[in-house]
Amino acid sequence: MTGPTVAQAITRVHQEEWARVVACLARRFGDLDVAEEATAEAFMVAAERWPREGVPPNPGGWLATTATRKAIDWLRRESQRDAKHREARIVYDDTPPEPTGPVEDDRLRLVFTCCHPALAMEARVALTLRLLGGLTVPEIARAFLVQETTMAQRITRAKAKIKAAHIPYRVPSADDIRERLAGVLAVVYLIFNEGYLAGEGDDPVRVDLTDQAIHLGRLLRTLLPDDGEVAGLLALMLFTDARRPARVSHTGELVTLHEQDRGAWDRTLIAEGNALVRERIEAVAAGGGPPGRYQLQAAINAVHTEAPSARDTNWSTIVALYGRMVLLDPSPIVRLNRAVAVAEIDGPGVGLAEIDRLAEVLDGYHAFHAARADLLRRLGRGGESRAAYDRAIDLAGNPAERAYLTRRRNQLAG
Amino acid sequence: MPRYLLSVHGPAERTDSGTCPSHEAMLQAFAATGAFNERLQRDGHFVFAGGLESATTATTVDGRGEKPAFTDGPYQETRECLGGFWVIEAADLDVALALAVEGSKACRGTVEVRPFRTAESVRALPES
Numbered sequence: 001m002t003g004p005t006v007a008q009a010i011t012r013v014h015q016e017e018w019a020r021v022v023a024c025l026a027r028r029f030g031d032l033d034v035a036e037e038a039t040a041e042a043f044m045v046a047a048e049r050w051p052r053e054g055v056p057p058n059p060g061g062w063l064a065t066t067a068t069r070k071a072i073d074w075l076r077r078e079s080q081r082d083a084k085h086r087e088a089r090i091v092y093d094d095t096p097p098e099p100t101g102p103v104e105d106d107r108l109r110l111v112f113t114c115c116h117p118a119l120a121m122e123a124r125v126a127l128t129l130r131l132l133g134g135l136t137v138p139e140i141a142r143a144f145l146v147q148e149t150t151m152a153q154r155i156t157r158a159k160a161k162i163k164a165a166h167i168p169y170r171v172p173s174a175d176d177i178r179e180r181l182a183g184v185l186a187v188v189y190l191i192f193n194e195g196y197l198a199g200e201g202d203d204p205v206r207v208d209l210t211d212q213a214i215h216l217g218r219l220l221r222t223l224l225p226d227d228g229e230v231a232g233l234l235a236l237m238l239f240t241d242a243r244r245p246a247r248v249s250h251t252g253e254l255v256t257l258h259e260q261d262r263g264a265w266d267r268t269l270i271a272e273g274n275a276l277v278r279e280r281i282e283a284v285a286a287g288g289g290p291p292g293r294y295q296l297q298a299a300i301n302a303v304h305t306e307a308p309s310a311r312d313t314n315w316s317t318i319v320a321l322y323g324r325m326v327l328l329d330p331s332p333i334v335r336l337n338r339a340v341a342v343a344e345i346d347g348p349g350v351g352l353a354e355i356d357r358l359a360e361v362l363d364g365y366h367a368f369h370a371a372r373a374d375l376l377r378r379l380g381r382g383g384e385s386r387a388a389y390d391r392a393i394d395l396a397g398n399p400a401e402r403a404y405l406t407r408r409r410n411q412l413a414g
Numbered sequence: 415m416p417r418y419l420l421s422v423h424g425p426a427e428r429t430d431s432g433t434c435p436s437h438e439a440m441l442q443a444f445a446a447t448g449a450f451n452e453r454l455q456r457d458g459h460f461v462f463a464g465g466l467e468s469a470t471t472a473t474t475v476d477g478r479g480e481k482p483a484f485t486d487g488p489y490q491e492t493r494e495c496l497g498g499f500w501v502i503e504a505a506d507l508d509v510a511l512a513l514a515v516e517g518s519k520a521c522r523g524t525v526e527v528r529p530f531r532t533a534e535s536v537r538a539l540p541e542s
Contacts, residue, residue, distance in 0.1 A: 118507060165529045166416045168506040 006051045009059070014043060017060040018134030019219060021067050023106035026131075026169060032113075032159050034071050036131055042067035107132070108171050108223045115184040116167050123158035124187050130155055132219065133212045143209050144194070181224070185233050185294065188216045192237050196244075197398055204248050204400030210241055228280055228288065232295030235276035239301035242269035247400075254404035258310040270305050277302045296325045315344040332361045340371050348378040366395035370405060382412050417461065417530040418510040420500040422523040426493055428468045433497065434522060446520035454502060459513060465498035497523060501530075 018039065025035035042063045056062040114127040125144075129135045135143075141151035161167065172180045195209025217234040224230045246260040255261075280295050291299070300321045307313040322338035336358055343351020352375040355368070362368035373388035389409035396402045424433040434440040447465075454460035469488040476483040488495060500517060504510040510527050518525040 116507075118511065164531075164535060165527075166506040166510075168508050172508070 006055060009055045010043075010047055010050060013046075013055075013059045013063065014134055015215060017063055018043070019107050019110065019132045020060065021064050022131050022134075023110040024064055025067055025071055026110055026113075027106045028068070029071055029075070030169065032131065032162060034074060038067045038071035038074060039063075041070045045070075105171075105223055107219065109169050111184055111220065111223070112171055112180060113162065113167060113169050115180075115187050116162070117180070117183055118165065118167060119158055119161065121187070121190070123154055123161075124183075125191060126151060126155050127158050128187050128216065129191065129212060132216060135208075135212065139208070143206055181227065181229070184220070185229060188213050188220065189233060189237075189294075191216070192240070196240060197401070202399055204252065204254065204398055205244060207244075210237075210244070213237060214241060228283060229292045229294045231276045231280055232292065232298045235273040235280075235298035236294055236301060238269045238273035238276070239298065239305055242266040242273065242305065252400055252403055253407065254398070254400040256404070257304060262309065265305065273298065273305075274302060291324075293325060293328050296321050296328070313344070315341055319345060332358045333365070333367075336362060336368055336371060343375055343378075348375040351375050352379065364395065366392045366397075366401070368392075369395065373405075373408070377408075377412065385409075386412050415503040415505060416510075416532070417501060417503050418507075419526075419528045419530065420502060420510070420514050420517055421496055421526045421528070422498045422517075422521055423494050423526060424497045424523045426469050426488075426495040439522070443520070443522045447517075450517055450520040451500075453516075454500070454513070459502045459504055461501040461503055463498070463500040466496060469495040497521075 021039045021042065022035045025038055026032055029035060045066055046059075046063060050056075110131055111128070114131055115124045119127070122144075126140055129140050129143075130137065137152050137155060138148050140155075141148040144151070146154075171177070191209055192213035195206040195211075195213060198204065198206050214234070214237050217230075217237050220227075220230045221234050242265050243257070243260060245266060246262070246264040247255055249255050277295075277298050280291060280298075284291055284295075300318055303314050303317050303321070318341045319338065322334065322341055325334050326338060336355060339351050339354035339358075342354060352372065355372055355375065358368065369388045369392035373385050373392055376382075376385035376388055386409055389405055389412075393402055393405045393409065396405060431437045431440040432443075434443055451460065451463055454463075472488040474485040474487060474489045476485075498521065502510065502513060504513060507527070507529075514525045514527045
């Protein structure tokens with residue numbers, strides 16, 4: 001086998017098998033540190049040996065076996081000073097674990113452990129990217145623009161808390177799963193958004209993070225195929241990512257949905273998103289419970305993507321979908337989005353009146369000022385529009401967005 | 415089984431009804447806390463529990479020097495202080511957190527959940 005093919009195989013196996021191997025070892029050894037380090041070592045051995053000896057027929061099995069040996073070696077060394085009986089139990093006891101929840105999948109347990117509500121959000125994100133996504137600590141540090149040592153400490157501290165506080169390695173009970181799953185989805189969506197509209201730094205889009213979030217979304221979908229919000233989040237990310245090629249111009253400026261070249265959108269991702277949305281519509285029609293926020297957001301994005309041009313968008317459906325979202329989540333940001341859609345139907349004056357009611361709570365949010373600036377411009381109130389653009393530019397962290405807002409401001413007459 | 419300290423924190427300033435808004439509310443909190451304690455005993459979680467007198471009744475001792483030093487008042491000068499606590503046994507943090515939610519409701523206070531150090535975690539400390 002040639003070099004590049006082996007490298008590709010390792011990359012693919014890494015994406016497909018990393019979480020499975022870590023999760024399997026975590027269950028067997030009851031220690032996330034051991035699981036993660038042994039898995040990393042197994043991949044290092046693979047990277048060294050597979051180019052010479054060829055990719056084994058069952059790469060996942062090969063990695064699991066190698067990682068298990070590494071973990072046992074590591075525990076043997078540790079046992080020189082630690083309780084010997086523990087090692088003996090781990091090495092010789094192969095009895096399957098007790099059933100621990102409605103779904104007996106090691107990876108799902110790992111998801112709920114990494115995203116445990118007792119951990120700070122940033123720790124959940126870091127652990128999820130490391131233990132489920134297989135990103136290295138330097139990669140995660142780079143993605144979130146923090147020092148490598150800071151990120152390493154964050155992960156170490158989270159793992160220490162899991163161990164010391166006995167955060168269980170298990171899927172929550174059926175009663176708790178809905179509540180806890182919302183937190184898991186929030187982690188994945190936060191990773192996606194950090195990649196898609198980076199708040200800081202020089203890169204407008206961090207493809208490594210958006211790809212990783214979609215990978216995690218697909219993994220969750222495999223683990224929880226019947227959950228509507230899991231399907232909704234994956235569809236939402238696919239639709240959003242499909243527009244990525246049209247979203248930043250070659251001069252590094254953000255291109256809004258209105259102005260995007262729709263021919264540049266990724267049709268494969270859109271088709272996959274549409275299939276998920278259709279599946280959810282059928283499930284809801286069959287009495288499967290009302291859609292949650294991710295399903296509604298996915299549906300809104302489906303309406304946008306099916307329109308041949310911005311002016312052909314079915315805005316009344318979008319306003320109706322936002323109306324349902326406001327019922328679920330009356331947050332000012334949802335209301336802002338609804339008001340922007342209202343402006344498309346009832347005119348900029350009506351939209352602006354709705355937006356201005358949110359001034360107090362959203363004064364520190366750049367998108368609020370950007371939306372106001374646009375409506376004021378359409379109403380011919382140039383001076384006020386300019387002031388709103390200035391404020392939006394001050395608050396926007398993303399370079400592509402700043403470039404876009406600056407150009408719009410400079411286009412104002414006078 | 416892992417042990418946890420469930421400590422109740424609230425304002426350092428107390429009135430005749432403790433940190434409760436009224437005497438009735440305080441009596442209700444006592445009754446609810448008593449019922450919660452019985453539930454902990456019944457389900458095998460209970461190790462020890464107690465409510466503390468106000469922080470102004472504390473004396474701080476430093477015995478590290480040649481002569482011990484005694485100071486009137488609590489160690490930390492804060493607006494929030496420890497009001498009482500439970501020591502419980504629970505299978506894992508999820509169980510402890512669920513009990514803490516009940517305890518917090520019963521005593522009308524915020525509860526911090528903290529694991530006890532175990533023999534194993536002490537052994538795992540770095541030697542150097």
